[in-house]
Amino acid sequence: MIDYSAILNRYRPDEQELQKLKSISEYLTTRASEICRHKNIRADPVLVGSYAKGTNLKDGDLDLFIAFDRDYEEKIMEKLGLSIGHDLLPNGKEKYAEHPYVSGEIDGIKIDVVPCFKMEFGQKKISAVDRTLLHTRYVNEKLDGASKDQVRLLKVFMKSVGVYGAEARTYGFSGYLCELLIIRYGNFENVLRLFSTTRGRLKIDDDERFEDPMVLIDPVDPDRNVASAVSLESLSRMRIASKMFLDNPSESFFDLERKPIKPKYHDRGTCIRIYSIEKPDLTDDVLYPQIYKFKLALLRLMEEYNMEPVGSAIDVADRIYVLIETRKFISDSIRIHVGPPADTSNSIDFIKKWLTRERSRGPYLVGNRLYVDTVEERKTPEEIVLSNISKYSIGKNLDKLKNTIKVQKFEEIKGRIRVLDRFFSEEAFGGLNSLSA
Structure with a gap:
């Protein structure tokens, strides 16, 4: 029997933290209102986010939106919003999402001050962040105190298995997606039953406009899929974790302080290389898509040279680290070039092109498709990458840092490297594998 109350007591903010959050939030809203009055700015401060909705976990942050009248020009709204943000957070830094905003701290509490436009139910948004105001109102109307604790349980569970965060x-x-799931299905265990019993795309709302792995329409914006950020891997991980928990419930599924197990490195009979590149000073939402492009470029190069990639991992520390595992340690001496089918208009062009080039065989047919074999200099994975990565874009910022790429061979590594820990880790589901037995 799971003692959910003990879990909640462990991760719900205590009275001291709640009082601190209340004091800071009251200061922020009062001060922001004074600034708006003093500068004749037609805007109101509005607390949003998990604290305002009562679904926050301990050690949380505060989100203050400055909601402007809708007749402001967007650039003016942004400029005034930043001005208010800097007045509230003198040591704050500007960050960028759809609108620039100010992020800082007061007494150890992280605070974001975000400008937006006022929005009522049924109105069209002017910017994407506007609907956040309605999210807060909607959740507070739909969830009581007990249901908000069910949201907290779901958040802790998802954090533990590595799928929390859009x-x-x-x-x-x-x-917000966690909150909507509790609103829709009533409690934490019912949500887990949803994930454990469904297959394929999870279409909670069957809307053909969206092709994402999971679809749940925003009740305050019918044109938005709240679950659009959920990747197929995150959905699959949540499904496995839900099945494991329901099969063998354990409070270990809610342990956010669990120390990661250091896996044993071992020779898999494969070629493992770690490619690292300098890390630019960017927000995660700007940096990580470029990291994934870097990994994809490395994998495509391995496929292009028939190196048979079988595994990968990423880690971000002082540098960006991408591990690529291939079956082969060196490329083939023969490279097969795949041509068009014989019945296409460019088949003759393919033949003419290769008849004037050096080759070891072909053009020849296999079935109805043309092929040509060429003799290639045999290369190691690192030689392939360093001589060909320039052909691929790996993002606006990382493209400028390609000359900083370094390569480490698995067989030469002494000591521990976090990206290797990730690769060899047996904690595929947050260290919960052993609990499924």
Whole structure:
């Protein structure tokens, strides 16, 4: 029997933290209102996010939106919003999403001050962040105190198994999506039953406009899929974790302080290379898509040279690390070039092109498709990457840092490297594998 109350006591903010959050939030809203009055700015401060909805976990942050009248020009709204943000957070830094905003701290509490336009139910949004105001109102109207604790349980569970967070680092479940799941299905265990019993795309709302792995329409914006950020891998991980928990419930599924097990490195009879590149100073939502492009470029190069890639892992620390595992340690001496089918208009062009080039065999047919074999200099994975990565775009910022790429061979590594820990880790589902037995 799971003691959910003990779990909640462990991860729900205590009275001291709640009082601190209340004091800071009251200061922020009062001060922001004073600034708006003093500068004749037609805007109102509105607390949003998990604290405002009462679904926050301990050690949380505060989100203050400055909601402007809708007749402001967007650039003016952004400029005034930043001005208010800097007044509230003198040491804050500007960050960028759809709108620039100010992020800082007061007494150890992280605070974001975000400008937006006022929005009522039924109105069209002017910018994407506007509907956040309605999200807060909607959740508070639909959830009582007990249901908000069910949201907290779901958040802790998802954090534990590595799928919480809609940002590019995770491509998982947002806090708002967790809240909507509890609103829709009533409690934490019912949500897990949903994930454990469904197959294929999870279409909670069957809307043909969206082709994402999971679809749940935003009740305040019928043109938005709240689950659009959830990747197929995150959905699959949540399904496996839900099955494991329901099969063998354990409070270990809610342990956010669990120390990761250090796996044993071992020779798999494969070629493992770690490619690292300098890390630019960017927000996660800007950086991680470029990291994934870097990994994809490495995998495509391995496929292009028939190196048979079989595994990969990424890690971000002082540098960006991408591990690529291939079956082969060196490329083939023969490279097969795949041509068009014989019945296509460009088949003769393919033949003419290769008749004037050096080749070891062909053009020849296999079935109805043309092929040509060429003799190639045999290369190691690192030689392939360093001589060909320039052909691929790996993102606006990382493209400028290609000359900083370094390569480490698995067989030469001494000590521990976190990307190797990730690759060899047996914690495929947050260290919960052993609990499924």
